Amino acid sequence: MGLAKTEIFTEQQNEIALIAKVFGHPARVAILQHLFKQDSCVCGDLVNVIGLAQPTISQHLKELKLLGLIKGNVEGTSVCYCIDTEAWTDMKGIMIKFLDQDLPDTECC
Amino acid sequence: MGLAKTEIFTEQQNEIALIAKVFGHPARVAILQHLFKQDSCVCGDLVNVIGLAQPTISQHLKELKLLGLIKGNVEGTSVCYCIDTEAWTDMKGIMIKFLDQDLPDTECC
DNA sequence: TTTATTCATCGTAATATTGCAATGAAACAA
DNA sequence: TTGTTTCATTGCAATATTACGATGAATAAA
Numbered sequence: 001m002g003l004a005k006t007e008i009f010t011e012q013q014n015e016i017a018l019i020a021k022v023f024g025h026p027a028r029v030a031i032l033q034h035l036f037k038q039d040s041c042v043c044g045d046l047v048n049v050i051g052l053a054q055p056t057i058s059q060h061l062k063e064l065k066l067l068g069l070i071k072g073n074v075e076g077t078s079v080c081y082c083i084d085t086e087a088w089t090d091m092k093g094i095m096i097k098f099l100d101q102d103l104p105d106t107e108c109c
Numbered sequence: 110m111g112l113a114k115t116e117i118f119t120e121q122q123n124e125i126a127l128i129a130k131v132f133g134h135p136a137r138v139a140i141l142q143h144l145f146k147q148d149s150c151v152c153g154d155l156v157n158v159i160g161l162a163q164p165t166i167s168q169h170l171k172e173l174k175l176l177g178l179i180k181g182n183v184e185g186t187s188v189c190y191c192i193d194t195e196a197w198t199d200m201k202g203i204m205i206k207f208l209d210q211d212l213p214d215t216e217c218c
Numbered sequence: 219t220t221t222a223t224t225c226a227t228c229g230t231a232a233t234a235t236t237g238c239a240a241t242g243a244a245a246c247a248a
Numbered sequence: 249t250t251g252t253t254t255c256a257t258t259g260c261a262a263t264a265t266t267a268c269g270a271t272g273a274a275t276a277a278a
Contacts, residue, residue, distance in 0.1 A: 001238085002234080002236050002261095002263030003237080009139055018133075021130075023133075024126055024132075025126050027113070029126050042225090043225055052266095053268050054224085055226080059227095076276065077223050078223085079224075083212065088212060095208055099200075100201070101142070103198070104145075110231075110233060112232070112233055134235085136236095151254085153253090153255080162237065162238050164255090164257080165236075165237050168236080169236095185253095
């Protein structure tokens with residue numbers, strides 16, 4: 001099938017999964033880390049830094065944009081991409097809340 | 110292709126992506142949340158709680174086990190699953206380090 | 219206008235993921 | 249032994265993802 005049954009899960013569970021899915025590819029992790037380092041960035045730069053073909057980078061950027069984590073601004077022939085700080089903070093809150101659940105004192109197995 | 114070019118990324122980037130990939134399905138998020146709530150759990154329970162067929166749950170549990178986040182212990186005919194607290198803490202450290210990068214003061218776009 | 223540059227989109231091939239019915243394997247109960 | 253229960257595995261169909269060549273659109277430069 002390849003199709004997740006999202007309707008049987010809570011909105012929160014689906015949201016966590018959607019965020020995680022975007023982080024589930026090393027290229028997108030690398031793009032985000034580069035954007036954090038640079039403050040500002042263009043796609044051509046990323047093609048050199050990451051080492052994937054330009055259409056592939058463009059596709060990964062699209063998914064990051066779709067989730068709202070990055071913003072793109074056209075500047076002449078190039079496009080400037082950067083982290084959407086507000087969206088990143090919101091996302092971080094959701095993910096840390098999930099990661100930070102109370103661990104049981106004793107393990108059963 | 111459907112095949113990530115892991116060799117061009119750092120070990121850290123691949124590790125973050127591998128972790129995130131496992132969280133990238135709501136069923137696995139739901140399973141983990143249930144294990145946190147229960148302290149102890151068996152798969153049959155999960156099939157009822159989650160609402161997917163038994164083989165599907167079993168497959169998701171396998172991926173969680175493969176990443177090391179949960180442990181399974183055979184108890185008679187049933188299997189007891191629970192969070193591996195040490196592995197969870199390690200994983201949490203890696204993910205929070207990634208999520209907690211310093212945001213730029215000013216956005217360029 | 220013509221050409222170059224930069225990035226997005228389209229189309230497609232290769233592979234991965236999701237879900238489940240059918241079936242196995244292991245432990246227990248009768 | 250013969251069921252019964254519980255979970256894992258196999259096999260398969262439907263869909264998703266990844267990667268990139270080819271091409272398109274927009275702007276800038278000559």
